[in-house]
Amino acid sequence: MSSTQAASVLRLGILGGANIARQFTRDVRPSQTVRVVAVASRSDDNAKTFAEANGIERWFGSYDALLASPDIDAVYIPLPNSLHAEWAIKAAEHGKHILCEKPLALNRDEALRMFDAADRHGVMLLEAFPYYFQPQTAAMMTLIGEGAIGSVRAIQASFGFTVGNPGANIRMKPELGGGALLDAGSYPLSLIRLVMGSAPQRVDAVATWADSNVDISLMATLIYADGRRAQVSCSMDAANHRFATIIGTQGTIDTEYLNHTSDQTTGHPYGYLPSQLRVRRGIPNSVPFETIASESGSGFFFAAESFARMIATHDSAAIEFYAQVSLDNAATLAAIIESARSEKPVTL
Secondary structure, eight states: OOGGGGOSSEEEEEEOOOHHHHHHHHHHTTOSSEEEEEEEOSSHHHHHHHHHHTTOSEEESSHHHHHTOTTOOEEEEOSOGGGHHHHHHHHHHTTOEEEEESSOOSSHHHHHHHHHHHHHTTOOEEEEOGGGGSHHHHHHHHHHHTTTTOSEEEEEEEEEEEOSSTTTOGGGOGGGTOSHIIIIIHHHHHHHHHHHSSOOSEEEEEEEEOTTSSEEEEEEEEEOTTSOEEEEEEESEEEEEEEEEEEESSEEEEEOOOSSBOSOSSOOTTOOBOOOEEEEESSSTTSOOEEOOOOOOOHHHHHHHHHHHHHHTTOHHHHHHHHHHHHHHHHHHHHHHHHHHHTSOEEO
16 A cells, blocks of 8 residues: 555656646646646657646656555556556556546456455555536536435436547547547446446447447437336547436436536636536426536546545445446447447347
8 A cells, every 4th residue: 555544745746748648637736635746658759748738746657667666555557448457557566546447358257367466555546527526517417316216217427529630649549449439439438337337237329330330320229127228329420518417206307417527618718617407306398407506517527526535434345336337338438348349139
């Protein structure tokens, strides 16, 4: 275990200088419990440039050098999907807690090896879906837990956008774990798993394939052992959209489940917007929807603070909960892409 136990602030290092790392560093800066203290890149010059541009005091010319530093308690991994398992396992072997960008792994076997390494070395591993830790998501789960819409019977969830610079974008490269499902689809799928509480029994998917052989868009039906169903839709060739409808026996919930939220409809410095959450407590369509208000802010901030709190309080129950969610997500993502490629249903 690292020296986090004795420290009041979690000292965090970042592996890589992608754009998402810049956003993460900026949004976490106001935290009183997490401090980004170092960044590593594949060259000293790149690391120094990133550190100086983003107000980070230390930099390392390799990921291994950062992991070897005794003054870093945990790492944030925003690397390409294909590198998550390798560097999460190495971080665990160096005694660092790990906050890893989604999707955690390319398949369930990778995810199992990552969690096994974390367990063996006494560190915590958490998949970093920012919206997970939004107060709005907690409000949504409270509504469901309290029976506001009765028993959940179905969910329809989507997320998509138009990929920029497709010729060079890592999202278009199969060797880096690209594709609409892993990049965009992991979000609605993760929401479905949170709400349903388990992995599906069977999936049936159809995809459109880009010239690089990644899925540019995909839809799938998920069928559960108890007869519940869900539908997931994702794309990298459409206007930005992010929405979910949760259908219960006694009502419905609509949500945008945004990563980052604001109370402002215009003028937010980072472009963050309000995120809708509304509930209809009743069966007929004459029952009006009720808008649910929640604290707003950056999902990176909320996720980092939640991660630090889990470490500081040794909240193994929370980590185990999210670990099972991540394992189910990894298995379901793999089954969906297998179904899309084979054009046949796949049983988990």
